[in-house]
Amino acid sequence: MSVLTQSYVHGAAATPLIGETIGVHFDKAVARWPGRDALIVRQQNVRWTYGELKRQVDALAAGLFGLGLEPGDRVGIWSPNNAEWVVTQFATARAGLILVNINPAYRLSELEYALNKVGCKALITAVSFKSSDYLVMLRKLAPELETCEPGRLHAAKLPDLRTVIRLGDGATPGMLNYADVLRFGGDARLAELGAALQFDDPINIQFTSGTTGQPKGATLTHHNILNNGFFIGEALHLTEEDKVCIPVPLYHCFGMVLGNLACLTHGAAMVYPGEGFEPLAVLETVEAERCTALYGVPTMFIAELDHPEFGRFDLGTLRTGIMAGSPCPAEVMKRVTSEMHMSEVTIAYGMTETSPVSFQSAADDPIGRRVSTVGRIHPHVEVKIVDSDGRIVPPGEPGELLTRGYCVMLGYWDDAERTKEAIDRAGWMHTGDLATIDAEGYCNIVGRIKDMVIRGGENVYPREIEEFLHGHPKVQDVQVIGVPDAKYGEELCAWIKLREGEQATDEEIREYCRDQIAHYKIPRYVKFVDDFPMTVTGKIQKFLMRERMIEELGLSERSAA
DSSP states (O other): OOOOSSSEEEOOOSSOOOOSOHHHHHHHHHHHSTTSEEEEEGGGTEEEEHHHHHHHHHHHHHHHHHTTOOTTOEEEEEOOSOHHHHHHHHHHHHHTOEEEEEOTTOOHHHHHHHHHHHTEEEEEEOSEETTEEHHHHHHHHOGGGGTSOTTOOOOSSOTTOOEEEEOSSOOOTTOEEHHHHTTSOOHHHHHHHHHHOOTTSEEEEEEEOOSSSSOEEEEEEHHHHHHHHHHHHHHTTOOTTOEEEOOSOTTSHIIIIIIIIHHHTTTOEEEEOOSSOOHHHHHHHHHHHTOSEEEEOHHHHHHHHTOTTGGGSOOTTOOEEEEOSSOOOHHHHHHHHHHSOOTEEEEEEEOGGGSSEEEEOOTTSOHHHHHHOOOEEOTTEEEEEEOTTSOBOOTTOOEEEEEEETTSOSEETTOHHHHHHHBOTTOOEEEEEEEEEOTTSOEEEEEEGGGOEEETTEEEOHHHHHHHHTTSTTEEEEEEEEEEETTTEEEEEEEEEEOTTOOOOHHHHHHHHTTTSOGGGSOSEEEEOSOOOBOTTOOBOHHHHHHHHHHHHTOOGGGGO
16 A cells, blocks of 8 residues: 555555345345354354344244235334344345444333434333333323334324334233234235335434434445444454354444444344443353454453453453454554454444444554554445645545545435535535544544543644553553643643552552653543443543543632633
8 A cells, every 4th residue: 555645545445345235135045145143142042044044033033024014114023132033134134124223221202202203113122121111111201102003003192193013932922922913924926026116215213312402313225334333343354254243232323233233234143241341241152152253342351351250261262353433552553463362353334324444454554553552444335534725635644534436325314404414415424533643544443532531731632642551550541631720721630440459549540650651641530430431332431431530520610711
């Protein structure tokens, strides 16, 4: 690759994009690998070949048609990880229905907003997950379920919703059972649809968790996510011999694109260790199923590495995997490579609105590159780094990362204004991430624009300080934020999770920083915590940390003015 003179890269590629719908590609995969393991779900004792998975997918697609749903209708799924989720993903794509991923952690108002924003006609729901009783919440939102005929719901608060399909064996008034829908029929429609559906049709809506305002429904096509999954699998060198352990949530791109679609396009097996993340279940699954790849956000890998029973598991079959979702500390990456045998582990970067991956390290990149960058540009994707005036910056200079190409979403569902804010006239998606691209094209994510701390006129990037503090022998994990300060505008605050059995003082942490990093980068406040506030997908919610510190320290936003 030639040396860059500006922070602009494009993924020139000899391999063409896939010009097919997910349904067509699914059928080709089944024809190629009918007897290979396709889906293994440990908590349900499910072990299906590609041929068996196809029978499930076709039955559900036909059943959804039997309910009167038409291509383009929205079907919500509100469930933790299970076999039915995977079947629903492929069945809706096959039927031209738009799958709406609903966060398993949503409560009443969030569920009501999501269903109504996109006009869901049908909802497939689990019975419960953790502290959430989904059936109770649905009956509160739609008491009409108690008396309506299944499939004929007319609810005052959910005017578009007609059908609720529940998982499990029990019976609930007003709801259909998932098993019954599989027997509804309608196979003839499926055959007709194959040629009618187009790969640029919308197929998936994913709600992005905004820190302010209501969530936005990123609308993705067959073309977006099928190709992204394929090139992710290419970067991992996946084949039909691979088994990928996927403990990340299906409702998020990490599970359904990096997981399911990377596997489908390469004939690999999708392996789910449980409904939600549990480190012991992951370690048991990798050993029992002889998995060759493992996915996770950094906090998941930390929990696995530091589990008291980690040493008793044989993880020697692992070769590769993906660490993504939030910045990956170099120390954690090194341990994953050495202690988990993942010599070809890769880092991936992206966002829901870009299907999601735009940068990924290569399995054969030097370890130094893999622990310090998110790799190079994905095939068929463009990225540029711009300053506050929109001008491309020189290599190595930080600015906002903009993405363009097949992976960029159609837009936010029924929200032209916020779509226009995100995607400019030239088709560039403005990510809100601060990044640098070096002369060789490797990208480093510096942080979020909104997370950057301006202390006494100096721009401070929390990621840099987090990386440094990860080198402290007592520190297991760390997150750095800015809090208001009357003198400097903002001051730094480090939340630190210590290794088990360790103790430390805030002065000890600051002493570790002295003469090692610039004085203005040394955290004024240090808080020792057991955990960080985070989303279901493992993304740290720094805005909540900031709010808690402002309250705890008796500060106010005005003190920074």
